[in-house]
Amino acid sequence: MSAILKDLKREFPEAETRLQFRNVFELLIATILSAQTTDEQVNTITRALFKQYNTPQEFAGLSPLELEPLINGCGLFRNKARSIIGASQMILERFGGQVPDSMEELMELPGVGRKTANVMLNVGFGKPGLAVDTHVQRVSRRLGFAENDNPEHTELILKSLIPVRQWGRAHHLFIWHGRAYCQAKKPKCHECPIAKRCPGRQT
Numbered sequence: 001m002s003a004i005l006k007d008l009k010r011e012f013p014e015a016e017t018r019l020q021f022r023n024v025f026e027l028l029i030a031t032i033l034s035a036q037t038t039d040e041q042v043n044t045i046t047r048a049l050f051k052q053y054n055t056p057q058e059f060a061g062l063s064p065l066e067l068e069p070l071i072n073g074c075g076l077f078r079n080k081a082r083s084i085i086g087a088s089q090m091i092l093e094r095f096g097g098q099v100p101d102s103m104e105e106l107m108e109l110p111g112v113g114r115k116t117a118n119v120m121l122n123v124g125f126g127k128p129g130l131a132v133d134t135h136v137q138r139v140s141r142r143l144g145f146a147e148n149d150n151p152e153h154t155e156l157i158l159k160s161l162i163p164v165r166q167w168g169r170a171h172h173l174f175i176w177h178g179r180a181y182c183q184a185k186k187p188k189c190h191e192c193p194i195a196k197r198c199p200g201r202q203t
């Protein structure tokens with residue numbers, strides 16, 4: 001694992017989140033919106049959205065019918081509208097207006113599962129977190145680290161193999177690698193910088 005991370009760091013020295021945000025609440029909204037949607041599309045939506053609303057108070061006061069047209073450029077927008085409004089209301093009522101910074105509390109928020117909670121911990125609060133999204137899962141499987149398609153199981157395995165201080169970095173490196181080379185349909189194994197270390201390489 002350490003040699004793979006070293007190679008990926010050399011290939012993607014700038015690997016970090018592409019989501020644009022100015023505070024942890026905006027990151028939460030952007031991360032909820034990002035499911036099954038590209039980061040670029042989320043940024044397009046939030047650039048306009050955050051000019052109108054960007055506090056828990058403002059989102060908590062919206063109805064789904066008011067919010068949906070502002071986010072309908074991303075998939076699952078009806079569910080996401082309900083999650084954003086519900087999470088904002090819970091942040092106000094249960095967490096004193098602040099986005100919570102523990103895995104357990106984050107996962108109480110509507111629309112927040114382990115993946116989003118890990119992103120919030122790591123990117124938002126600078127705490128250890130290793131989110132397993134579709135790219136991390138796929139790359140981990142092909143590299144032989146994931147034993148099955150269960151992201152929670154893969155998260156545990158990766159966390160056992162990677163030093164805590166590198167969890168967030170590894171998350172971004174696997175995502176960037178998954179986008180650039182190890183794509184779902186046609187991985188570019190012939191160009192891949194870690195092909196010699198990969199048991200799943202395709203010839």
Ligand code: SF4
Binds near residue numbers: 194
């Ligand atoms: S060799 Fe192919 S399957 Fe393995 S990590 Fe590289 S792109 Fe993915």
